[in-house]
Amino acid sequence: MSDAAPNSTPPAPPAGAKAQPSQRKLFWLKVALLLGLLGLLVFGIASIELEPNLSHLDVTLLTGSERGHYRAIGDRLSGVAKEQKGTLRVTSTQGTIENVERLVTHAKSPTVQFALAQDGLAWSEEQRKTLRLIARLPSRETVFFIAHKERAPQLRRLADLEGKTIGIGPAGSGTAQLAGQVYSGAGLESLKPKLVRLPLDQQLAQLKEQKLDLGVFVMFEDAPLVRDALRGEDLVMISFPELAALAGRESFLRLGEIPLGHYDPVADKPAQATPVLQVDTLVLGDGSASHSDTVALLRLLEETY
Template sequence: MSFLDQLAFGPGGDRKAWARGLLIALAVLALAGGLLYYTVSGDYAFLRASILTGGPTGAYHALGERLAARALKKNGHLKVVATAGSIENIARLVSESGRCVPAFAFVQDGLPTPADAGLVTLGRLPQPETLFLMARRGRAINTFNDLKGDSVGIGPEGSGTTYLMQQLLENSDLADLDLKPSNHELEAQAGLVHDGQLDLAAFVVNENAEIVRALANKYDLEIVAPADIEGLVARDKWLHLGRIPAGYYDITKPIPATDKLVAQVDTLVMTNACVHRAERVAFLMLLSEEFPNFVRMNPPPSAKSQDSAPLADEAREFFASGEPELADKYFPWLVNLMSPAYWIYLAMAATILLNAVGAYSRFRLWRIDANRGILEARLRALAHPGLTAPQIKAPAAPGLTREQIKALPPEAVIQTPEDRKAAEELMRDFDALRRRCEDQLKSLVTPMGREMYYRYQEWLIDESKAALAALLRQPKQ
């Protein structure tokens, strides 16, 4: 019976073995299905984080609500958290009661962020915030010099409005105007301006926020736009110039009475190190769904806050392609462990390693086959004394077949003690080669599926040993 016949009909090839193989295959498929069920995702079920917005009546709190609703449609969960503003948002991103809480936040550009806190920027919102300076209707303010010695409400303490106004008052020519800043809630300072207790009120809000129209109408305020505001804005890279058209908030009064140039500042989207790659990409996807021009408006060309909170790698890749990578969208658990680029490098390294292991295994198998050929040549030379030395070294040296060698009478081959000694040494060499083959068969570097080649070599060695054992039989006396 040939070697292949033994594989087909021997103990390892019976029906029970086939049944066991089928059961193992089914178990592997079931395991693979379970892994795919828990690792492959087409929704936001993995998204669990908070959104730090601002006041509960503000535009950014409403935006947070809309993003949370979008996420919920795809099984994501975003908790909208109302805060006092950008300063509080940054403080919460850094630490919340000593715990690292996964969160996103809307942060006014230009605010300081701790450089070692692990905060990163995901982009900017398409609609910037506007610095509104509001005074009583009829108050003539043509340049900043007309505000000399005036009292100015700069918003609640710790707010983004306060920080921006302090920067402008302290780091520009406005410091020479002897302005008197004080902190107040937004509506409270509007009332103080109306009552004459303040000369000017500052607000940093979205230009579409309802609070602008409400305060202007309720307290009869006018938007102030000094002619030299353009020079002031040009000094800071995180500020830029905007325009509010006449009658934008009320046509009948109108509010404003004429077109107004205003300072504007970007709103950045930030997150902390507790938010993993998949969650960051999911939030970018939500923003791009909410704002069709979100990708086109990003990344931020210049942002002071990015000096200490750099643009996240995930955001840079997202803006370059305009969409998430396949792994980010369907394998969030994997990309949270490692970036898709590194998975590619890992796959390449694994491929190279497997190819190297396969080449090494083939080399070892070749050496076994070559050594077996040399030993069989020695066997043929022992059974056919007429062979020359060069013929002995050739693996395909001519001579008798194994079956013919087995049929030879021992006394015709093993005629002297030297012949028996050579035969015994050859048997020991065959045994050593057989053990070497067994060891390599069990080796970790032997690729799965190549066992048959080693078993074939074992079978050839065993056949040669059987032929040699027939020669070593003691002749009958």
């Protein structure tokens, strides 16, 4: 018998020999894991939305009255957001003044983040600290001066407003505030006109009855209320040669023009191209929205306009 130490290394299996059962199990386990990883990778790629959308947008926008143009803007934005899987809730209000007050009152609230507002308001210190300017819409609001056709020839210059009765919209409205600012900024106090605050439908009625000499309306140029009024027989739009000077005095005012026949090209209403004052429409925020929601809203505005 040999005294050599036994060889501890098992001999290699001969070529062509079958793998042991444990080795076969390990092989198929690796195959299963690899297939599982490939499946997860395919699922992940399939779940990625290659086309950008607004699915992360989830905010509320304060607008205006149910039949007003601010509400129409909100509904349009909401529709575009929905098409791209985003959510923009639209809330009707009385307009600019209420919108600003609600944003300030509910600052940092998760229920209200943005609002539409008319430029040119006299902002309080609290409003300046709380509100954020998000955007200016490309479509501006127009300052209309409307009178009865029999009174209009008497109103050719601003000086002709001396002692006249002027409707400036509902109390607390953006129209009333803007009219008050223009009135003060232009130094019209010396003319001592009587400023009357009325709901817009009553203001139109009193213009037709000639109980008012002039009515001021601030809205989009194709708003149904103005369009229907100027297509009628009683009321006309007037202008003043001093409007350019007023626009130069106030940074928020712009000088625009309503073309001849814009409201009725057959009857020529207005009868000539008419200079008008215009103000921007603002999108305001209270700072409570996330950065991603704010960016998404800006993208929504860009795609809509």
